[in-house]
Amino acid sequence: MSTATKPKLVELPPPSDEPAVVRARIRGRVYTFTELEIGEYDKLVVKATKREADPETGLEEDVIDNVLLMRLMIDKVVEPKPPQEVVHVGTRMYRAFSRIINDLHYGDEAVEILSDDDEGDDAPKETPAGNA
């Protein structure tokens, strides 16, 4: 009989309502990246949205400028601010910021799908006293 434990499907972070935070050292400086609240993120999306005419139909439609969106996100998410304005950040450094911010905002949050039988956090916990 195997003694190996069954691997968990997901590694869940500890319970928290706080935004996710990532710290990274880039070119000798430690930066903190804080996940945006969805309302704040929505505001940046609106700022990065242009109305452009579709070249085929001629009809105007909303188009998100993803380059501008990322620059706005870098400005809001990264602390401390890079020593230079976003537009003057080195390309490799900019890509490092983008990689972390993309993962922080568009990566999959680990979730555990519960079965109907699973009472989740409401399940009564066994305590030493309760087992006595």
Next chain:
Amino acid sequence: MPHGIFQILSGPKGRVTIPALGAHIGTMQQWELRRRGGDDDPKSGSYDLRAVFSYINPHLFHDADYEKDVIVEFGRGRQHLQLRVHMVDAEETVLRDRTLLVRGVQISEYRDEAQVGRTAASL
């Protein structure tokens, strides 16, 4: 530099950018600078800017976190001139749909990097 010479100056080309983001947020299709007051007027030297945009991003235009560059152009060839419109001390700024009115702006000559390079090469 036409400062103090003209009463009204207008043209079809102008733009609004946010240099810190490298973002182009407005394209003018018509603009007008009108000088305020007479020569003895304390308001002399300031202007009212009226502009109509073919494209403007109102959300970033109104975002106080970012400094904007407002540049208008007129003339061609050797007469081509760009002016920077300083809105910092403006008395009033109204953007309605694609029409902008800014009262009490200052102006200065603006040279982009290409112009500065040409000037340096000609010396």
